[in-house]
Amino acid sequence: MSSRRGSDRREELIAVATRLIARNGSRGTTLADIAHEAGVSQAAVVYHFGTKEGLVNAILDARDSFEDGLIWRDGPDPGMRIFGIISEIVASWADHPDLVGLLGVLIAENVGDDDALRPRLAANYRLTVDRLATTLRSSQKRGEMRGDVDPQAKAIEILAYLSGLELAWLVSSDIPAAATTSAWAAEQIANLGSDAGSSGTTAGPGNSVPKG
């Protein structure tokens, strides 16, 4: 069993650890750092998560559900609106700049074959690509999107752009991420729209992109 106080503390530790690890990486963040920032002893961190790896997994659990709630908030098949959603997500980075790049940092740190986190991160990546490809395929079937585009390749491209932008945000968070992404999204919609290529795109009622 866990008390109210216990689960509160747990959540706080996850929040603190997420922030620190997103900045300094898992290897660059010590349990003592996290404990100090949260105002508890280092042993308390171990008490709650067993091992450091347990803590990282808890962080990933929290992030997975959070990010899922953002990108798939309109259900598993937003169609072409996915570009608008992505655009809004990037625009919201400014609200929690410390958390941006967490996944990229963890991936970069855990690519070694022997690393315990690798399978989880790889599965997570594949799942997101599959979901993206699926909604793109549906868009094609509904006639919203051109049929001569490979959905899987496009899904890989979208995810590459997003994670690459996170990396860029890490090196210099003053880049115009929101504006760049809003232009990118508009361009994608214009080019992928089923009537694109001829005389321009008549944007449907869901194709609008928020301005960065």
Add this chain to the structure above:
Amino acid sequence: MSSRRGSDRREELIAVATRLIARNGSRGTTLADIAHEAGVSQAAVVYHFGTKEGLVNAILDARDSFEDGLIWRDGPDPGMRIFGIISEIVASWADHPDLVGLLGVLIAENVGDDDALRPRLAANYRLTVDRLATTLRSSQKRGEMRGDVDPQAKAIEILAYLSGLELAWLVSSDIPAAATTSAWAAEQIANLGSDAGSSGTTAGPGNSVPKG
């Protein structure tokens, strides 16, 4: 002074360290790992590079000149051919899969404010964005590329795609990186070419019209 034997050893150490660090990160790779792989003592590594940071800087020096030779091999202003060049670079990843992602890994590991490598990595990123933006701007002036595209935003987008694809390669190197990139490049050329349909949906109000 340095002898033939000395500089050979130095180069070998850089090669070994590059491979190991691209996989396991700087913090995840010990001097002993590198020394063992190269068949020397750990103290020999310190002898050649002074400190671990010195070694990482030597690695970055080597990578900088190597990558520069690839992407800017046709001079500083390849124009729209930049997309073909990038496509070829990604296709060549299969030849040296262990080295892909080195820069991304180092960036992800060194985002902390206190980190000594951060300024160098940030400067490197900015330089590449500037170079890309410059050649895109030149393309616009020459009339090869549409005038209603922000060169800097496009440069950021291109670099984000590339580094994001490297990250994806890290988690699963069996993704169709080359095919995805060649499709991406073709799409970019088709959409950015000055004769591409420029009416319809684009970001921002008031599309500027290219001269001539």
Add this chain to the structure above:
DNA sequence: AAAACCTGACTGGTTAGTCAGTTAGTTACC
């Protein structure tokens, strides 16, 4: 012989995880 190259042994600092014991809160029972 001088200089460059390299080693084995060592050191000081760091860090994840252990452990014995303390405190706070909750339930059970009279």
Add this chain to the structure above:
DNA sequence: GGTAACTAACTGACTAACCAGTCAGGTTTT
């Protein structure tokens, strides 16, 4: 409504392992 038994939460002190860098001396190259 008081207290005894129990459990979750937490601490301070410790340890074993690890790792970058030092050093005194040996070997190879020029």
